[in-house]
Amino acid sequence: MSARMKARFSENALRVLEKRYLRKDESGEIVETPEEMLWRVAFTVAGAEEEHGEDREAWAERFYGVMASLEFLPNSPTLMNAGTPMGQLSACFVLPVGDSMEEIFASLSATALVHKSGGGTGFNFSGIRPAGDRVRSTSGVASGPVSFMELFDHTTEVVKQGGTRRGANMGILEASHPDIIDFVKAKTEGGKLTNFNISVGIPDAFMEALRAEANWDLVNPRTGAVTRTIEAKELWDLLIESAWKTGDPGVIFLDHLEAGNTVPGCGRLDSTNPCGEQPLLPYESCNLGSINLVKMADKRGEIDWEHLERTVRTAVRFLDDVIDCNNYPLSKISEMTRACRKIGLGVMGWAELLFARGVRYGSRESLELAENVMSFIQRIGHEESEALANARGSFPSWKGSVWERLERPMRNATVTTIAPTGTISLIAECSSGIEPVFALAFRRKAFDNDTLVYVNGYLKEALAKLGEPSASILEQVVGSGTLAEADVPRHLREVFVTAHDIPYREHVAMQAAFQKYTDNAVSKTINMPNTATPDDVRQAYLFAYDSGCKGITIYRDRCKEVQVLYHGAKKEPSASDQGARPAKPRKRPTNLVGSTVKIRTSFGNLYLTLNHLEGKPFELFATLGKSGKDTQAHTEALGRLISLSLRSGVPVREIIEQLKGIGGSQPVFENDGIILSLPDAIAQGLERAVGETVEISADDMCPSCGAPTIHAEGCLRCVSCDYSKCR
Numbered sequence: 001m002s003a004r005m006k007a008r009f010s011e012n013a014l015r016v017l018e019k020r021y022l023r024k025d026e027s028g029e030i031v032e033t034p035e036e037m038l039w040r041v042a043f044t045v046a047g048a049e050e051e052h053g054e055d056r057e058a059w060a061e062r063f064y065g066v067m068a069s070l071e072f073l074p075n076s077p078t079l080m081n082a083g084t085p086m087g088q089l090s091a092c093f094v095l096p097v098g099d100s101m102e103e104i105f106a107s108l109s110a111t112a113l114v115h116k117s118g119g120g121t122g123f124n125f126s127g128i129r130p131a132g133d134r135v136r137s138t139s140g141v142a143s144g145p146v147s148f149m150e151l152f153d154h155t156t157e158v159v160k161q162g163g164t165r166r167g168a169n170m171g172i173l174e175a176s177h178p179d180i181i182d183f184v185k186a187k188t189e190g191g192k193l194t195n196f197n198i199s200v201g202i203p204d205a206f207m208e209a210l211r212a213e214a215n216w217d218l219v220n221p222r223t224g225a226v227t228r229t230i231e232a233k234e235l236w237d238l239l240i241e242s243a244w245k246t247g248d249p250g251v252i253f254l255d256h257l258e259a260g261n262t263v264p265g266c267g268r269l270d271s272t273n274p275c276g277e278q279p280l281l282p283y284e285s286c287n288l289g290s291i292n293l294v295k296m297a298d299k300r301g302e303i304d305w306e307h308l309e310r311t312v313r314t315a316v317r318f319l320d321d322v323i324d325c326n327n328y329p330l331s332k333i334s335e336m337t338r339a340c341r342k343i344g345l346g347v348m349g350w351a352e353l354l355f356a357r358g359v360r361y362g363s364r365e366s367l368e369l370a371e372n373v374m375s376f377i378q379r380i381g382h383e384e385s386e387a388l389a390n391a392r393g394s395f396p397s398w399k400g401s402v403w404e405r406l407e408r409p410m411r412n413a414t415v416t417t418i419a420p421t422g423t424i425s426l427i428a429e430c431s432s433g434i435e436p437v438f439a440l441a442f443r444r445k446a447f448d449n450d451t452l453v454y455v456n457g458y459l460k461e462a463l464a465k466l467g468e469p470s471a472s473i474l475e476q477v478v479g480s481g482t483l484a485e486a487d488v489p490r491h492l493r494e495v496f497v498t499a500h501d502i503p504y505r506e507h508v509a510m511q512a513a514f515q516k517y518t519d520n521a522v523s524k525t526i527n528m529p530n531t532a533t534p535d536d537v538r539q540a541y542l543f544a545y546d547s548g549c550k551g552i553t554i555y556r557d558r559c560k561e562v563q564v565l566y567h568g569a570k571k572e573p574s575a576s577d578q579g580a581r582p583a584k585p586r587k588r589p590t591n592l593v594g595s596t597v598k599i600r601t602s603f604g605n606l607y608l609t610l611n612h613l614e615g616k617p618f619e620l621f622a623t624l625g626k627s628g629k630d631t632q633a634h635t636e637a638l639g640r641l642i643s644l645s646l647r648s649g650v651p652v653r654e655i656i657e658q659l660k661g662i663g664g665s666q667p668v669f670e671n672d673g674i675i676l677s678l679p680d681a682i683a684q685g686l687e688r689a690v691g692e693t694v695e696i697s698a699d700d701m702c703p704s705c706g707a708p709t710i711h712a713e714g715c716l717r718c719v720s721c722d723y724s725k726c727r
Contacts, residue, residue, distance in 0.1 A: 362506025
């Protein structure tokens with residue numbers, strides 16, 4: 001190992017590697033270094049080269065080099081499992097779901113095995129008969145696809161407990177299914193299908209009916225009979241409303257998916273992996289990897305095209321070799337994967353490349369560069385796949401494929417994919433996939449609960465050229481994460497944009513630019529501000545369809561908060577309610593009886609005294625020990641406002657709902673739970689005082705450290721630690 005390049009991982013990357021990737025013994029002690037991990041992966045994958053008469057050691061050195069330099073990294077299962085007894089190296093799987101109980105439970109069993117091995121699964125549930133339909137064998141009625149999705153969701157929840165990766169699923173239901181309305185509304189109820197991304201499968205025919213303001217037939221998949229006819233707009237409006245409220249469902253444009261099917265003789269493409277970037281046939285899997293574009297360019301962002309070409313060729317060969325040294329969880333998956341030999345090479349670090357070049361994300365120049373970069377990667381990737389085919393043979397299903405019609409031998413049915421790079425981009429210390437950055441500065445939890453402040457390196461360099469930035473500017477950037485309101489030159493605000501500074505049309509345009517030269521699909525989240533309207537969501541979906549995207553996922557900032565307002569015991573205010581006079585706070589009697597609870601926070605012990613009047617909570621006093629004056633003032637202010645609310649008749653449950661789960665920069669563990677912030681501490685203290693637990697959606701909280709999460713590439717990713725739901 002001494003003669004090989006030493007990998008230069010940052011402190012945070014090392015933490016990620018130690019927690020997730022480096023091998024451990026039975027007692028949990030780490031037994032390999034990061035360099036040994038990379039060599040384990042490189043030497044294992046290069047075993048396929050030896051089978052083809054090549055020098056295994058030489059190719060292992062080459063594979064090690066591109067990983068140790070952080071120029072290319074494969075998907076997480078390859079890093080975790082190569083050279084281990086598990087040996088399962090693929091990230092993406094699609095499993096079929098039939099209509100019989102035997103078929104459904106066979107798929108459920110396969111799902112458990114895939115998740116145990118570290119893979120994510122995608123399903124199309126459209127073949128299941130609708131709820132209420134006849135079941136001849138039992139003379140009963142069917143429960144429908146959504147109920148079976150809940151079974152798959154529960155299985156994922158159980159299996160993930162013992163693995164190193166959280167299970168993740170994609171559930172698709174086609175727009176013509178009779179249960180499509182229930183499917184669209186499935187995730188508007190908190191706590192349902194938490195391990196699923198869901199998307200509606202929409203064909204061109206539906207879009208034509210929508211634009212013609214025509215009707216749309218819902219068809220029983222068992223009988224082929226029309227069960228109901230609705231207006232296409234009715235379904236579309238419901239889909240838009242649900243996506244606006246919760247971020248789900250997304251949309252998969254089925255005919256766009258099938259148009260990219262290079263092996264139509266093997267079946268129809270109607271399913272994708274959990275994040276939507278990898279369309280696959282039933283029982284297919286795909287291994288992914290990403291090139292770090294920052295490493296392909298100089299400090300000014302000028303791309304070294306020869307370097308990029310060498311990296312692409314090495315990466316394609318690496319990913320093709322993974323197919324042969326992979327230990328698949330099912331023999332059917334091995335058979336289907338080897339039949340088409342699909343691989344997915346993508347990119348990461350796109351946002352930083354634009355920063356280095358001084359180009360605004362979403363500008364015309366950035367879109368042109370996206371097409372230039374991805375067309376180059378696709379062209380070189382196809383050339384290398386063709387070279388491998390000439391040396392080793394085309395993929396077995398080449399006959400009848402698009403490639404046969406083009407008279408072009410190919411080792412792989414598909415070569416390029418823009419995949420999520422949640423955790424591997426943390427290892428590479430670059431932005432994920434083709435997403436913009438989500439903050440230019442942020443606080444990150446480190447060892448021993450220390451909190452470190454990170455400022456984007458490109459921004460620091462740009463500010464340094466203007467002279468030493470003032471503390472107030474840096475504090476403002478750290479506080480907001482953006483330059484939108486900072487006192488800096490205009491050109492810096494234009495270049496250093498974050499996800500929520502970018503209009504949704506520019507998000508979609510970027511996805512479409514990369515999709516134009518991507519064999520498979522593109523994983524990207526269209527981020528929207530909290531103030532976005534349902535019509536914004538509607539226009540984004542239409543623009544994605546017209547731009548040639550294969551699917552779209554939107555996420556409106558903090559939209560989960562709206563979910564609480566629309567469901568549960570509360571109702572939307574009526575016109576008469578809105579016109580009523582506000583409640584007047586009741587006067588405080590001289591004597592009240594109450595109780596005090598103590599809660600540990602990162603600012604010291606919090607003491608909450610809740611007094612009651614006539615058996616109901618009436619006022620709250622909040623005192624924070626050993627804290628600064630500002631923090632104590634904020635705590636006292638919260639107590640006064642809560643008291644005012646209680647005296648005005650606001651139920652304590654509603655106050656808890658508003659405060660519970662609010663994240664902070666310094667969460668602490670207490671007993672068996674976690675205190676995320678002072679507001680969260682007050683909410684949990686109120687729960688203890690009144691003896692009632694209030695359940696809230698945890699979708700926006702990191703289950704590892706409790707910090708806020710972001711939605712990117714169809715994934716949930718923590719801004720503080722290494723957690724990513726779909727790695």
